[in-house]
Amino acid sequence: MQFARVNDVTIHYQVIGGPVDKPVIVFANSLGTDFRIWRDVIVRLAGDFPIILYDKRGHGLSDIGKPPYSIEDHAADLAGLLDLLNVRNAVICGLSVGGLIAQAIYQTRPELVKALILCDTASKIGSADMWNARIAAVEEHGIASIVDAVMEKWFTPAFRSPDNIAFHGYRNMLARQPIEGYAATCASIRDADYTEAAARIVVPTLCIVGDQDGSTPPDLVRNTAELIPGARFEIVKDAGHIPCVEQPEALTDLIRDFINTTNTAGEAQ
Numbered sequence: 649m650q651f652a653r654v655n656d657v658t659i660h661y662q663v664i665g666g667p668v669d670k671p672v673i674v675f676a677n678s679l680g681t682d683f684r685i686w687r688d689v690i691v692r693l694a695g696d697f698p699i700i701l702y703d704k705r706g707h708g709l710s711d712i713g714k715p716p717y718s719i720e721d722h723a724a725d726l727a728g729l730l731d732l733l734n735v736r737n738a739v740i741c742g743l744s745v746g747g748l749i750a751q752a753i754y755q756t757r758p759e760l761v762k763a764l765i766l767c768d769t770a771s772k773i774g775s776a777d778m779w780n781a782r783i784a785a786v787e788e789h790g791i792a793s794i795v796d797a798v799m800e801k802w803f804t805p806a807f808r809s810p811d812n813i814a815f816h817g818y819r820n821m822l823a824r825q826p827i828e829g830y831a832a833t834c835a836s837i838r839d840a841d842y843t844e845a846a847a848r849i850v851v852p853t854l855c856i857v858g859d860q861d862g863s864t865p866p867d868l869v870r871n872t873a874e875l876i877p878g879a880r881f882e883i884v885k886d887a888g889h890i891p892c893v894e895q896p897e898a899l900t901d902l903i904r905d906f907i908n909t910t911n912t913a914g915e916a917q
């Protein structure tokens with residue numbers, strides 16, 4: 649567990665070493681989560697690839713920073729962290745807002761990116777009205793007021809079973825994020841649109857979505873994949889918005905197969 653100072657923000661991150669001839673995989677997590685959501689994917693990939701995890705500003709153990717901030721600010725934090733760690737040519741795997749951050753870093757610092765894995769994300773997520781309503785709700789009534797509605801987007805009914813202890817834990821994760829960082833990140837998602845930029849992506853790209861994703865449904869993710877030249881599109885069965893939690897084995901298989909079968913091997917850094 650480590651911390652770095654990037655753009656005047658303390659960023660919580662973790663490096664897990666791996667073979668130097670393999671590309672570094674960087675995991676960027678979603679709104680209202682910290683990097684623990686990747687655990688069950690990481691345990692399957694560890695040893696086969698170098699891995700970097702981090703909490704974006706406003707989440708987990710990273711500083712909140714000074715709102716307002718944009719997706720480009722989030723991307724600058726990740727770029728700053730990769731610079732500090734001397735990482736180039738990484739595979740950036742971004743979930744939801746993490747996928748927007750991945751698209752932004754590709755546009756601003758393409759030398760950092762060897763390939764993109766865009767998981768349960770899109771070139772544009774949601775409408776301004778939807779994000780403004782969510783921001784107002786959390787600012788007026790706290791994150792607890794939206795937790796149950798968000799859980800229905802994140803997870804399938806089966807995962808939301810009262811007997812599922814993991815469901816309770818991830819519900820706690822969302823409820824305990826700082827309101828200021830959560831609301832500021834909602835605003836950054838509201839204001840981001842990478843639709844035109846998508847056509848300029850020339851690195852190998854894999855777009856993945858859970859079949860029951862209530863936030864970025866399969867058709868939305870498929871539409872984004874169709875904007876990106878040569879992008880591959882895959883659906884994970886029996887998963888909502890967070891397949892790394894609900895179906896880590898299937899997600900890991902897709903990540904591993906993508907990296908091993910596309911032009912992403914070697915030149916790790």
Ligand SMILES: O=C(O)CC1=CCC(=O)O1
Nearest residue numbers: 678679744745798801863
């Ligand atoms: O909270 C949600 O609705 C899911 C989500 C949207 C963007 C993100 O990162 O998570």
